[in-house]
Amino acid sequence: MNEPAQRRIRSFVRRQGRMTKSQHSALERLWDRYVIAPEAMLDLDALFNRAAPRVLEIGFGMGDSLAAMALAHPERDYLGIEVHRPGVGRLLAQLEAQNSGNVRVICADAVEMLQRYLPDECFDAVQLFFPDPWPKKRHHKRRIVQTEFVELLRHKLKTGGVFYVATDWEHYAEHVLAVMAQTPGFHNNAGAARYTERPDDRPPTKFEQRGERLGHIIRDLIFAREG
Numbered sequence: 001m002n003e004p005a006q007r008r009i010r011s012f013v014r015r016q017g018r019m020t021k022s023q024h025s026a027l028e029r030l031w032d033r034y035v036i037a038p039e040a041m042l043d044l045d046a047l048f049n050r051a052a053p054r055v056l057e058i059g060f061g062m063g064d065s066l067a068a069m070a071l072a073h074p075e076r077d078y079l080g081i082e083v084h085r086p087g088v089g090r091l092l093a094q095l096e097a098q099n100s101g102n103v104r105v106i107c108a109d110a111v112e113m114l115q116r117y118l119p120d121e122c123f124d125a126v127q128l129f130f131p132d133p134w135p136k137k138r139h140h141k142r143r144i145v146q147t148e149f150v151e152l153l154r155h156k157l158k159t160g161g162v163f164y165v166a167t168d169w170e171h172y173a174e175h176v177l178a179v180m181a182q183t184p185g186f187h188n189n190a191g192a193a194r195y196t197e198r199p200d201d202r203p204p205t206k207f208e209q210r211g212e213r214l215g216h217i218i219r220d221l222i223f224a225r226e227g
Contacts, residue, residue, distance in 0.1 A: 129202075
């Protein structure tokens, strides 16, 4: 008798929350324009109709920072993954308002997308801004930054591409440093066990602003994929 497959521990919970009329309207009107549901390996050049630097943002929340980056850097293409539908609706409305055509969205599990539908060496950067820190010790296994996840990202990044994490939880930042130090194929741009000064071009997020109101220190971490 075959053993049942082990269920993968997910790093997120689908907290849909209340959706505003504008978010619901944006989802209905703009879904086909911006949102994709991959059924085979994606051809990103075909998806964006050009070859350009590519950035993946995992868990973009309400989408404010992603929209701001897309507007500030029209020369880049952005792929955002988020399961929170109100946040997706808010982002789509912002993209329409600023007439941004360099963003596409996937509403699904990021790990599954990376494993099955995103080709190797296709991204210049992967961004993970203010992920759920799962602060209780018994929940640490749910944190998305784990060795297996980082190894998966390494295959999806181009040589020299960066994995960029920002968090307002000190223990989560220490966790990221520890995982990255134990995972070959990356180096810390700031030096071993050090944090990066916040880049001027990273827009603030809703979760960052909440953390600052709570007195949390924001920590940025950037790791480059080695050849």
